[in-house]
Amino acid sequence: MRVRRPEATDRLGWDRLYAGYAGFYGVTQTPIMRDRVWSWINDPAHETEAFVAEGDSGLVGLAHFRAFARPLSATTGGFLDDLFVSPGARGTGAAEALIHAVAEEGRQRGWSVIRWITAGDNARARKLYDRLARATPWVTYDLTP
Template sequence: MSDVRIVPLQERHREDWNRLYAGYAEFYRVTQTQEMRDRVWSWIHDPAHGTEAFVAEDAEGHAVGLAHFRPFARPLSASTGGYLDDLFVDPQMRGKRVADALLEALAQEGRRRGWSVIRWITAEDNSRARAVYDRVAKLTPWRTYDIPL
């Protein structure tokens, strides 16, 4: 595994996080403004909001990967799970198991909090990420639907 350390997102990561999150939006061809990134940044730093984040830091302390996550209720099992909203690794750091480290840190955090599962979705054609996910997690049979509002 690459020489990275997984830590909660901090103010000192703002510039790196902004670059990484803009890259994530670009990868998924989502139009995202600085105002939108500012809103998400504020959510992450607002204890009343459910969104949290980890970053992978390189040896110099620069964020080279991010993971946004939040708890979610699982009424059928009467439990709480963790939902991974976004996972992105700097293209120059891919292939170094940075995503694995972020996912393992999230799994450890979930165990610490007593969550029953870590869940996420990805695009069908995101083959590189799916190769990682197939190695570290179990593919479910569920399909996702949206009602645009």
Template sequence: MSLTVRPIKPADRAAWDGLYAAYAAFYGVEQTADMRDRVFGWLTENAHEVCGLCALEGDRLVGIAHYRVFARPLSAATGLFLDDLFVAPEARGSGAAGALIDAVRAVARDGGHGVVRWITAADNARARGLYDKIATQTGWVTYDLEV
């Protein structure tokens, strides 16, 4: 089956919702329908900083990627931050994750951004197998400060 990547559209709502809920469950993040409503609104409003792509096998949505621009003051440049990347378990190994990352890279290149950056869980071995082939792991440690 042919694999395509395109921007998320309002008509993708039901399929996206299922994938995004599965993504939250994968990482053990409690997420409500209201939270998904908010995020999908961001993805379909041109004025919001978060953008989204989806991967389709035929007409079935099998993967999602959400990204946004971030400033890199030290280098006086910008990059894209890949916030969320998820492929349905039954579509893993299809090339969907790589195709989504390639599409985000193309958006970055076309927008004049110097890097695509993301984080993943240390124990996300399957995804890291791909990431280690296509990107460079950094030495940076991430912290969260609750507000």
């Protein structure tokens, strides 16, 4: 398993993975939306960054992440927005390798935390997350402006 930054030739594999991620969460996502996110992760001026996991058969996973300010602690953290591994590659260590890559990026940048959210019923992923990180007591809210 190799984790690296996405390259232009990864577009079709990344697109397949990101559509799978949206489908997993039941989110309607259009090709235009994926075009936008792909442009973000390829724009050094945009906050969204990515890693991909590559196996013998091509891309098997993705992670999208970004820095975020933590005013209360006067630090910067990293937020793992999206993490997805294709169903056929689950259990291969791809998800853990992607999380470790984001954590290493955070260490290099001096981030104070890597944070992410997941669905409460995402039991398989939560087993990995519980092994790698500490669940927080915080409750998440969404307000549509």
